[in-house]
Amino acid sequence: MKENLNPFAIAQAQLDEAAVALHLDPDMHAFLREPMREFHFTLPVRMDDGRTRTFKGFRVQYNDARGPAKGGIRFHPDETIDTVRALAAWMTWKTAVADVPLGGGKGGVICNPREMSRGELERLSRAYMRAVSRYVGLTQDVPAPDVNTNPQIMAWMLDEYEVLSGHREPGVITGKPLELGGSAGRSPATAMGGLYTIRETAQILGINLAEATCAIQGYGNVGSFTHRLAHDVFDMKTVAVSDEFGGIYGANGLAPDVVAAHLRRHGKVVGCPGTEEISNQELLELDVDILIPAAIENQLTSLNADRVKAKIVAELANGPTTPEADNILNEMGVYIIPDFLCNAGGVTVSYFEMVQNSYQFYWDKDLINTRLDQKMTTAFHAVHNMAKERQVDTRVAAYMVAVNRVAEAVRLRGWV
Ligand code: NAD
Numbered sequence: 001m002k003e004n005l006n007p008f009a010i011a012q013a014q015l016d017e018a019a020v021a022l023h024l025d026p027d028m029h030a031f032l033r034e035p036m037r038e039f040h041f042t043l044p045v046r047m048d049d050g051r052t053r054t055f056k057g058f059r060v061q062y063n064d065a066r067g068p069a070k071g072g073i074r075f076h077p078d079e080t081i082d083t084v085r086a087l088a089a090w091m092t093w094k095t096a097v098a099d100v101p102l103g104g105g106k107g108g109v110i111c112n113p114r115e116m117s118r119g120e121l122e123r124l125s126r127a128y129m130r131a132v133s134r135y136v137g138l139t140q141d142v143p144a145p146d147v148n149t150n151p152q153i154m155a156w157m158l159d160e161y162e163v164l165s166g167h168r169e170p171g172v173i174t175g176k177p178l179e180l181g182g183s184a185g186r187s188p189a190t191a192m193g194g195l196y197t198i199r200e201t202a203q204i205l206g207i208n209l210a211e212a213t214c215a216i217q218g219y220g221n222v223g224s225f226t227h228r229l230a231h232d233v234f235d236m237k238t239v240a241v242s243d244e245f246g247g248i249y250g251a252n253g254l255a256p257d258v259v260a261a262h263l264r265r266h267g268k269v270v271g272c273p274g275t276e277e278i279s280n281q282e283l284l285e286l287d288v289d290i291l292i293p294a295a296i297e298n299q300l301t302s303l304n305a306d307r308v309k310a311k312i313v314a315e316l317a318n319g320p321t322t323p324e325a326d327n328i329l330n331e332m333g334v335y336i337i338p339d340f341l342c343n344a345g346g347v348t349v350s351y352f353e354m355v356q357n358s359y360q361f362y363w364d365k366d367l368i369n370t371r372l373d374q375k376m377t378t379a380f381h382a383v384h385n386m387a388k389e390r391q392v393d394t395r396v397a398a399y400m401v402a403v404n405r406v407a408e409a410v411r412l413r414g415w416v
Pocket of ligand 1: 145146147148149190217218219220221222223242243244245280294295296297316317318319343344346347
């Protein structure tokens with residue numbers, strides 16, 4: 001039978017498995033399987049040639065029992081409502097497993113930012129915020145960056161929101177530039193948080209990170225910071241990295257500065273001096289200790305999971321592993337750090353950003369990283385201990401920790 005690669009079907013199937021392990025009340029299960037609210041927008045945007053192009057945008061508030069919805073906005077040509085629903089569900093479990101007082105949401109626009117000018121991107125970003133403005137806010141729903149959106153886009157969206165509302169409210173969106181109320185350490189936060197969970201896993205498995213090798217798929221915000229911090233902070237050797245155009249390999253380790261300089265000049269990692277070209281497929285199957293998917297969904301499937309050689313798969317991307325691949329990797333004894341645990345560092349520092357915005361009092365990078373480390377390490381061990389105690393795999397364990405917390409908030413509110 002062909003694998004179902006619909007991300008929302010996968011998110012629901014993952015929840016279903018955890019619901020069985022938790023003996024979750026069927027009414028609660030039915031409620032948690034669906035988004036609480038979703039918005040579909042038609043966005044007219046004036047293009048540089050004078051014509052108006054119509055874009056489709058979405059915002060899903062999956063569950064806000066534990067606090068305002070929280071989640072990024074993705075600009076992507078293949079965006080679908082089901083991708084946004086899945087990502088919003090995973091945000092709900094992510095904020096719960098990280099134990100920050102927020103719910104889960106996500107947004108997206110079907111567009112190809114690579115084919116748009118800076119002016120067109122600004123007008124699209126403002127159009128999206130105009131459409132969503134009455135449904136977001138510090139106490140309702142707080143967006144952030146995701147694939148193909150960045151601090152500049154957050155700045156345009158913040159400005160549009162503040163023009164409409166007539167007051168300053170920096171906490172309406174996170175991942176902002178520092179000058180507009182962004183947090184120290186937000187840009188590298190997802191990568192840093194993931195590396196803290198890798199550090200804890202390596203300790204459990206008896207792997208010395210200074211002697212370990214890793215491969216990273218995806219070289220955007222998350223992938224490139226993971227490479228740099230793995231090198232600078234944890235002394236790890238990254239032998240391969242990739243982006244959508246292909247990958248590069250260097251047995252002696254790739255220097256982050258050299259790859260970054262090549263990427264700046266050429267717009268892709270392939271061709272970086274002193275490296276061999278490899279495909280994304282080959283990267284996933286390399287003989288390394290740690291494999292880090294940091295690109296998009298459905299990269300490890302039933303077709304390639306049995307060829308993975310890594311001991312640890314640290315899912316910095318959302319949804320990189322299908323349920324079939326999960327089963328195969330678990331049977332092979334691979335330690336999976338599941339996505340909504342591994343990549344929770346971003347939302348954790350986004351939460352710190354909201355707190356700082358509310359107090360108008362800002363913390364330095366060291367304090368951010370200390371608090372991030374505490375949150376990530378606590379979350380990691382809650383999941384690891386659940387997996388050991390209940391004899392389930394790490395993904396089911398992460399769901400059990402998160403679903404318990406969300407279900408308790410739903411129960412206390414009297415919704416179910
Ligand atoms: P980004 O847009 O900055 O980078 C994405 C990278 O993936 C680019 O290098 C792109 O070339 C590459 N890519 C795209 N399609 C690919 C393919 N088919 N094969 C190989 N590489 C491909 O995005 P990002 O913010 O780094 O996000 C990456 C992943 O991390 C996503 O799954 C995102 O949801 C997740 N994530 C991001 C954050 C964050 O704070 N940015 C937080 C949590 C999770």
